Every structure is written in C-alpha cells, then in structure tokens.
Amino acid sequence: MPPVRNRAMDPTPNLNIVIVDENPIRAAILEDGLREAGFTQVVRIGETANLLARIYAIDPDVILIDLENPSRDVLEQMFQVSRIVKRPIAMFVDQSDTASIQASVDAGVSAYIVDGLKKERMKHILDLCISRFNAFSRLQTELERAKSALEERKVIDRAKGILMKAKNLTEEQAYALMRKTAMNENKKIVEIAQSIITAADLLR
Amino acid sequence: MSGERLHIGFIPLCDAAVLLIAVDKNFCADEGLDVELVREVSWSNMRDKLNIGLFDATHLLAPVAIASTLGLGHVKVPITAPFNLGINGNAITVSPELHAAIEGAAAGDISDPLVSAQALARVVAERKRRGHEPLTFGITFPYSTHNYHLRFWMAAGGIDPDEDVRLIVLPPPYMVESLANKHVEAFCVGAPWNSVAVDLGIGYILHFVSDILASAAEKVLAVRSSWAQENPDTLAALVRAHGRAAAFVEEMANRDEVGALLAAPNRIGVSVDVICRTLDGRLKIAPDGTVRESERYLRIGRGASRPDPVHAAWLYGQMVRWRQAEFSLDRLAAAQQVFRPDLYDAILGSRPTPRAGEPADHIGAFVGPPFDPADVARSANPKG
Numbered sequence: 001m002p003p004v005r006n007r008a009m010d011p012t013p014n015l016n017i018v019i020v021d022e023n024p025i026r027a028a029i030l031e032d033g034l035r036e037a038g039f040t041q042v043v044r045i046g047e048t049a050n051l052l053a054r055i056y057a058i059d060p061d062v063i064l065i066d067l068e069n070p071s072r073d074v075l076e077q078m079f080q081v082s083r084i085v086k087r088p089i090a091m092f093v094d095q096s097d098t099a100s101i102q103a104s105v106d107a108g109v110s111a112y113i114v115d116g117l118k119k120e121r122m123k124h125i126l127d128l129c130i131s132r133f134n135a136f137s138r139l140q141t142e143l144e145r146a147k148s149a150l151e152e153r154k155v156i157d158r159a160k161g162i163l164m165k166a167k168n169l170t171e172e173q174a175y176a177l178m179r180k181t182a183m184n185e186n187k188k189i190v191e192i193a194q195s196i197i198t199a200a201d202l203l204r
Numbered sequence: 205m206s207g208e209r210l211h212i213g214f215i216p217l218c219d220a221a222v223l224l225i226a227v228d229k230n231f232c233a234d235e236g237l238d239v240e241l242v243r244e245v246s247w248s249n250m251r252d253k254l255n256i257g258l259f260d261a262t263h264l265l266a267p268v269a270i271a272s273t274l275g276l277g278h279v280k281v282p283i284t285a286p287f288n289l290g291i292n293g294n295a296i297t298v299s300p301e302l303h304a305a306i307e308g309a310a311a312g313d314i315s316d317p318l319v320s321a322q323a324l325a326r327v328v329a330e331r332k333r334r335g336h337e338p339l340t341f342g343i344t345f346p347y348s349t350h351n352y353h354l355r356f357w358m359a360a361g362g363i364d365p366d367e368d369v370r371l372i373v374l375p376p377p378y379m380v381e382s383l384a385n386k387h388v389e390a391f392c393v394g395a396p397w398n399s400v401a402v403d404l405g406i407g408y409i410l411h412f413v414s415d416i417l418a419s420a421a422e423k424v425l426a427v428r429s430s431w432a433q434e435n436p437d438t439l440a441a442l443v444r445a446h447g448r449a450a451a452f453v454e455e456m457a458n459r460d461e462v463g464a465l466l467a468a469p470n471r472i473g474v475s476v477d478v479i480c481r482t483l484d485g486r487l488k489i490a491p492d493g494t495v496r497e498s499e500r501y502l503r504i505g506r507g508a509s510r511p512d513p514v515h516a517a518w519l520y521g522q523m524v525r526w527r528q529a530e531f532s533l534d535r536l537a538a539a540q541q542v543f544r545p546d547l548y549d550a551i552l553g554s555r556p557t558p559r560a561g562e563p564a565d566h567i568g569a570f571v572g573p574p575f576d577p578a579d580v581a582r583s584a585n586p587k588g
Contacts, residue, residue, distance in 0.1 A: 050387065052372065070375030072246040073345055077373040080277070080346050080528070101256060110252075 016041045017125070018060040020051070022069060026136045030064065033132045034125070052077060062122070063112040064129055067105065075112055100126060107133040152190040159193035162200045208237055208438055213244045213253060214263040216472045217376075218395045218482045219290030219423045221462065221504050223263050224472075226442075226449035228465045234448075235441035243470065246375065247345045254426060255281040261442060263289060264426035267347040267519045270539045273429075274520075276347070276529055282538075284432040285424035286439065286547040287446045288511045292414040293422050293502035294350050295398040295487070296357070297407040298390040299383055302327070302339065306410070317415045317570045321361025328368050342374040342382055342391030349422050350392040352522040353413040360571045365526075383407055394422075395482040395502065396474050402488050409489035414500035418568025421515035421543070422502075432547075443551045447509070454505030459483065507559040511543035514566040517577035524580065536580055 017039055021027040027044045034042050043058055045051065048071040055063065055075075065072050100123065104110060107130040113122050156178070163174040178196070182189045212227075214220040224241070226232050232239045242259070244250045251268055253259045269283040270276075298306065306314055309330070310323035328339060343350045355365040365371060374382055374391070380401045382388045391397075392413070401407030413420065425446060432439050453462055462483070463476040472479060481487060485501035488494065520539035523529035549555055565574035 048378070049382075049385075067249055068245055070245045070377060072248045073375055074373045076248050076277070077346055102258075105253065105256065105258060110248075 014041055015039055015062055015121075015125075016058065016060040017043070017062045017064065018055060018058055019044045020048070020055075020063065020065040020069060020071065020075075022046055022048070023066065026066070026133070029136050030129060030132045033128050037124070037128055039125070048074070051075075061113065062125060064125075065110050065112070066133075067108045067110055072110065078112070100130075103130050108137075109133045155190055155197065156193045159196040162196055166200075208441075210237055210239045210260040210438070210442070211242060211258065212239055212261045212263075213242045213250050213259045215244055215247070215250065216474075217263075217423075218466070218472065218479060218502065219293050219504060220263045220472070221453050221466055221483070222287075222289050222446050222449045222509070223425065224466055225453055225462060226445040228471070229449065229452060231445040231448040231452075232442070235445045237438070237441055237445065247348075251278070254283075254428065255279055257428070257431075260431060260438075261425060261427045264424055265345060265348050266421040266424050266515070267349060267352070267523070268345065269424055269426045269542050270516060270519055271347040271523070271528075273538055273542050274523075274529060274535055276523065282429035283426050283542055284429045284544055284547070285426050285511050285542050286432070286443050286544045286551070287425040288421055288509050288543075289423040289425055289504070291419055291422055291503040291508040292412070292417075292500060293482075294353065294392055294394045294413040295409045295501075296354065296390060296392045296411045296413070297383070297398045297401050298410045299386070299407060300405075300491070302389045303408040303410065314410070315415075317357055317411055318360060320410060321357050321363070323361075324358065325361040325363050325368075328363055332368070338369050339390065340370040340372060340388045342379050342388040342393070343371050344376055344393055345373060347523070347528070349413070349420055349519070350394075352519065352526070353416050353420070354392045355526055356522070356569070357411070357416045380404065380406070396478045399478060399481070399487055402491060405491040408491070409487060409496070412487075412496075412498055412501045414498060416570055417518075418500060418563045419503075419512075419515070419566060420518070421512065424511065424543070439547070440551045443548065447552045450505035450509045453483070507557075507562075510548050510554070510556065511545050512566055513540035513543045513545065514575070514577055516540045516543040517580055518567050518575055521575075521580040531580070536577070540577065 017034060019027050019030055019042065021044070024046055027046065031042050031044055045054060051071050051074050063075065065075060104126055109129045111126055111129065159178060160171060160174045163169055163177060164171060169177065178189050178192050182192045212223065214223055227239045227241055247265055247268055250262050250264060251272055254262045255272065269285050272278065273282045274280070305327045306320055306323045309326040310319050312319040314320040314323060331339065341354055343354060345351070351371065354371065358365050358369065363369060372388065374388070376393050376397050379391045379393050379397045383391060383401055384404070384406050398407070398409050402409060427439065452458055459480055463480040466472045466479050467474060467476040482502060483504065485499050486495060486497045487501065489496045516539050517536060520529065520536055524531045529535065545556065565576070567575040569575060
C-alpha cells in the first residue's frame, strides 16, 4: 500500500480518480472530461475481478462507478471495519444536495469519495460525470436512430427496385408511388416498402 | 386510488417470487395498483433508489432494511417491512479441494455443522502453520444473512472470521466464476448459484443455511417508513396482493405455473426446472449427483410471510457481535420495529399462529443457548 498523503497539508491536492466501468467508450469519454478539467491522475478499471485489491493498490481519493455494474456491492465492503487506512464515503451519505444525487442516479453514475474532501470540489467532479454520462447515452440513442434510419433506407431501396422491375418505372416514379400509397393508407413509407418486399418474396 | 402507479425494484432471485407473482398474476392490479417492476443489479442501488424515492417499495435483504433504519455505514432512512418475502434459502458451497480437506480433518459426519466448523478450524490452523494464504469466502453484501450465517458457523468452530479467513463481497453472478478460478475457496449465496457450481462439478454444497439457523428472515418487502405513514391505503393494497401471491406460490398445484412465470427472461431468467427444485427444496449437493431435500431450505409463504421481530433482533445482535453496530436498547428497539407483524395482521386480518415444528426461540441456532431478544448483547455471542 502506498504511503498515505496528508491532504490537510496540501492546498491543491491532485486527486487520484478511479473509474469503474465495463463500458470502455463511456469510461474514455469520462476520463477525457476529467483530464480536460485538470484531473490528470485518472485510472480506468474495466475488468472487475479482484476489484477491491486493485482499488486498494491505487489508493484513490474518488471512485466513480456506473450504476449498472453489479460490482457496486463490492465497493460497499470498504465501509466495513477493516485494516484499510482510508475510509471512503458514498456520495449519498451527504444528502444536503438531493437534486444532484437524483441527477446522478438518473444519469447512472455513483461516486465514492474519501472523507474530508472538499464538497465543492466533489460537486464539480460529479456534475462533470453526470453531463458526460448523459452525453454518452444521447450519443447511444443517436447511434441507434442512425442505425435504424439506415435500415429503413435499405428496405425502401429494395422495394423501389422491385417496383421498378415489376412495373417498369423509373426510380422517382417508384418512390412517388410508394409515397402516395403510404399517404392514402396513412402508413409510413417504410411500412409500405416492407409489404412490397414481403409480397414479392411470397410471389417469387 | 385506482390505477396508482408504483415502482418496485427486485433482484432476480427465487425469493422475489411473491412480489413477482403478485404483479404477474394481476393480484396488484386487482387491488388497483399499477406496478412497474424494475430489475436491479446490486443491493446498493436498491437501497439508494428506495432511500431517495425512485422506488416506492423493494425486494430487500432483511439486514439492509435494519442497517438503513439505524444509519449503519450509510444514510439513515427508516424502513418498514410489513411482509416477509422469504425465510432461509442460502447455502454454503465449497471447492472440491476444501471439501476434501474438511472431510479429512473431521471427527465425525460433516453434515453436522458443529463437526464441519471444527474441521474447518483445523484446516485453517494447518494452513496458517504452513504459511499458506488464508481461505477466502465470498458473501453477497456486508449487511446480509450470508455474512452472518457464515460467521456464526465459523465462530462456533473456533475461527475468528475477521482474522483467520477472508470474507469478500462478490455479486452473486460472479460467485461461480470466482470459485472456478480459485479467487475464493467457498461462498454463501442464494439460489440458483450453489446449484450452478455443483452442476459444473466445481463445488459441493456443504450446508443449507437452515442447518445453522432453523429460521432466519432473508428478504423482506421494504418501504420507507415515511411512505408507509403517508400512504396507508396503498400499503394495505400492496400487502393484500402479496398475501394472495404467497398463498398462490405455496399451493403445490400452482408450482408449474409459478415456475414458468418466474423463469421469464425479464424476471429471474433461469430454467423452470431450477426454480421448481429451489422452491421444492430439492438440491443436488455433490457433483456425483447426490440430492438432498429439506422443506426448510427456503420457505416462501408457508408461515414465513408474517414479519418476526425476533428475527430482526437476531440480525441486530449479529451486527453488534461483528462490530458493524454499537449496542443500545434504543437501537435494538428500532431494529425490531422495522419488522411489522402488527401491520401484517391488521391488513390481512390474521393473527399469530404457532407453526408445528418451529423452534421455541423462533431462531433455532445449531449451537449456543436459546436466543433471547431481551439480552442480545449476551445471547448473540454463544461461545460454541
């Protein structure tokens, strides 16, 4: 175990931060954010085997963990009577800022900090986590949306091809026909396109 | 209050059965409750989401309900447990190597927990003499029956669980892997993880925890005490739905339907067979296929639903014994008041009925004097 640094003597402690997250992309986004904010000692742990031993070896001031990680329960053991020098506390212990706790749970991140760490400093880190976690889930939603848009595009193109061949239409005519049908039947173009593909498969 | 929306958290374990059935058989809907079940991954999340009000109620480790009420290691949020979801249900599984070592050191039949605990003490002493690393045991949470059962058993054999062995917290889904790659030599966990280890040939079920205590509250239906006070009608509706669900689960004729509902991927998500064997108390305990049956292995319904403050007192006694909590009569009273048989009786119109074969002290520990809640400080510390 490394020697315990005396934080009270150090006016600008460079915090040791550990990120426990099995999602490497989200962890990287968070790490970037922390580095940009001037926190240079950031360690990512993705693999959760022997988690506690690894955390003790790093001896962090702050531990950030995603709430979907079952290993969160492992961290709870740090609160037990033990031979560990530092006694971390959970963010939740300080209930003065319910809104920020709620926001962190909604975002899906939880923080454990060493007792005695300045609250404002921690709030800064937590706010950063929340915005990065939220940014990540927005990114994921957008990615999903882009993926399904691409899928729809493929379906429409295939249906267009079927129509062009079967009815000897140009591409524009085929698309216009599908759009008109969709409007008449109060459906989406992709639904009409899917019906065309299904029908073509059946009639083949 | 019709269509009242509730968010209730659960961990995918067999002892969430009554809650899951209460929702999936529409017993909650019949009471005018629109329940959204949320599957959780950790007890820490469960506790925090209950505490800050994201959940109205949860499937919860009984000791966590007490720890939260007493503010142990965390925020102090008083919890009310009007319904007991399960009694017992955990087991101690050891690696084949440790099983052989315990058998080799035993002065009798190791199905007797005193014999096995004393044998384990000899194994531990021998390892120390040889300068080997201490044995490591996996538990699921610091405030868990798993932790207390293991400690109670070891201590009876003369082992100091804090000095002679290592107890580490592992999420239940990682237990089996940790036993396989020798991060732990043993663990205490609920269904289905003991069976999974036995089926893989990497573990022996040494004891059901019902060998150590005949009766111990395992999981409760937990709500914030403030919520219970503000929503008495909703609480009553929820408890009534649970009463019906417990009766449904304990009826053997419904076993297949219960198994199928619980096995669904968005519920417990394991095979119907494993769930039914767990509810039946019929477990394979050795890789050679030996099966052991016990009606005490896990009790759901069958007289287990009425919260018993004696169980709460025993759990608090263990918290004191293992230095998680300081002793005071006020804390003892607060711990006991988490368990609310009065609410249970008032809502379900029931009265306490002694069950045949139950231990007189409500606990039935395998060693030590009968448990007496009035003297937790003494009786929670039997000398073995």
